[in-house]
Amino acid sequence: MTNYRIKKYNGLKVCYLNELDGGGTSFGQDYLSFIPRMSKKKFGRAYEWCAGPGFIGFSLLANGFCDSLCVSDVHLPAINALKETVKINGLENKVSIYHSDSLDSIPDNEKWDLVVGNPPHYKKDPTLKNLSDDNIRIVLDKDLDIHKRFFSNVKKHLNEEGVILLQENWHRVALDEFKEMLVEYNIEFKFSSPFSNKFFYLCAARSNNQIKLLKPPSWSTKYTEHSFKGKLKKLAKKILQRN
Numbered sequence: 001m002t003n004y005r006i007k008k009y010n011g012l013k014v015c016y017l018n019e020l021d022g023g024g025t026s027f028g029q030d031y032l033s034f035i036p037r038m039s040k041k042k043f044g045r046a047y048e049w050c051a052g053p054g055f056i057g058f059s060l061l062a063n064g065f066c067d068s069l070c071v072s073d074v075h076l077p078a079i080n081a082l083k084e085t086v087k088i089n090g091l092e093n094k095v096s097i098y099h100s101d102s103l104d105s106i107p108d109n110e111k112w113d114l115v116v117g118n119p120p121h122y123k124k125d126p127t128l129k130n131l132s133d134d135n136i137r138i139v140l141d142k143d144l145d146i147h148k149r150f151f152s153n154v155k156k157h158l159n160e161e162g163v164i165l166l167q168e169n170w171h172r173v174a175l176d177e178f179k180e181m182l183v184e185y186n187i188e189f190k191f192s193s194p195f196s197n198k199f200f201y202l203c204a205a206r207s208n209n210q211i212k213l214l215k216p217p218s219w220s221t222k223y224t225e226h227s228f229k230g231k232l233k234k235l236a237k238k239i240l241q242r243n
Contacts (some may be wrong), residue, residue, distance in 0.1 A: 007055065012062035015084040016053035020077065022138035024055025027167065028118050030195050031056055032063060037214055038165070038203070045070060045105040047110070047157070049103075049117035049150060049166075052138075053081040056116050061094065067197060070110055072098040075137065102146050111159050120146060121169035144173065146180075153184045155206070163190075163211050165202045171198045178202055 004015035008023055008051065016025075023029045030065055046066035048057030054071045061069045069091075086095050098106050120141035131139075141147055154164065164187070175192055182189050182204050190203040190211055205211055 002080065002084070004081060009055075009059040009232050010062040012052055012058055012089055013085065014055060014058045015088065016082045017077065017081065019132070019229060020052045020081060021055070021077075022052055022120075023118050023167075024052055027196060027199055029059060030062060030167075031116060032065075032163075034063060034193075034195060034201060035060075035134045035165070039163070040214075042140065043114040044064065044068070044159070045112050046114040046116065047071070047093065047112040049115060050074075050119040050146070051082065051117070052078045054085060055179060058085060060114075060116065063090075066114060068094045068096075070096045070098070070106075070112065070236060072100040072103075073100070074101045084194060102149040103157070104149070106153075106157065107155045108156065110157055111162075113159050113165045115158070115162065116133070116156065116166070118167045119150070121172045123173055123179050144177065147178070148181060155185065155187055158206065160206065161209055163176055164202075166202045167195075167199055168196055170194070170200050175202070177199070 002017070007014045007016060021089055034165065043066040044059055045068045046057060047070040048054055048060075049072065051057055051071040051073045052075070052208065054069075057069045057071050062067050073082070076099065079097060082095075082097045086092060086097065096109075096110070098105055120137075120139050122139045123141055123144045125142075126136065126139060160166070168175075179189050187204045188207045188209070190205055190209070191213055192200050192202055193213060194200040203211065
C-alpha cells in the first residue's frame, strides 16, 4: 500500500508523492486568483490536462470553480494517486480519471467548459545535470509533441463556450510557437498574461467565444510576445549605445 502525503484544499484531501509534484502545489494554485479576472461564472465541467495528482483540478473543485472534474495523466503512479483522492473524498460521482497519453485515450463524449494544466515546458532536453527520470518526465515535451497532439484533439472536447487556460513558460517556448499551433488546429488565441518572472497564461477558445481578461494589466501581452530573451538583448544593446 502506497504511503501518500496529503495536501488539503478547502477540506478536500489530495493524495500525492513528492516526485509527482511539478508545480501544482505552488504556482499551479495561481489559478484561484487568476480565473476571477477572466470570468465570474462557475464552470460546469473542468478538465486538468497532464494532471499529475490533480492539485489544480481538485483545488478548483474544492473552491467551487466547477461542478465536476475530469483529470488525466500518462504516468500510472499519478493515476493511482488520483484514484485514491477520489476514493477518500467520496468523489466518484463528480470526478472522472483517464490513463491517457495527452488526449489519446479520452472518450469523445467527454465535454469541458474549462481546460487547465501545467504541462511539460521544455521542448529540448534539459541541460541541467543529475535530473531524475521523474524530473525529466515532468518538464520535457520533446519538440512540443505533447502540445501538438493536445491542440489537434482538444477542440472536439470543448463545449461551445469552453475555454482553454494553460500555464506555460516563456523562457522555454515563445508565445508565437503556440499561436502557430492554434492557427493550424483552428483554435483562436484569446490572450496571454504573465504571472511570474517566467510563467504566463495562454488562453484559447472557439472563434465565437468572447472570453477576455476583465481587468488586464497593461503589460499582459508585450512580455510574452515572440522571444523574451531577444527583447532583453535589444534593450541591452540600446542602453549600451546610449553610453
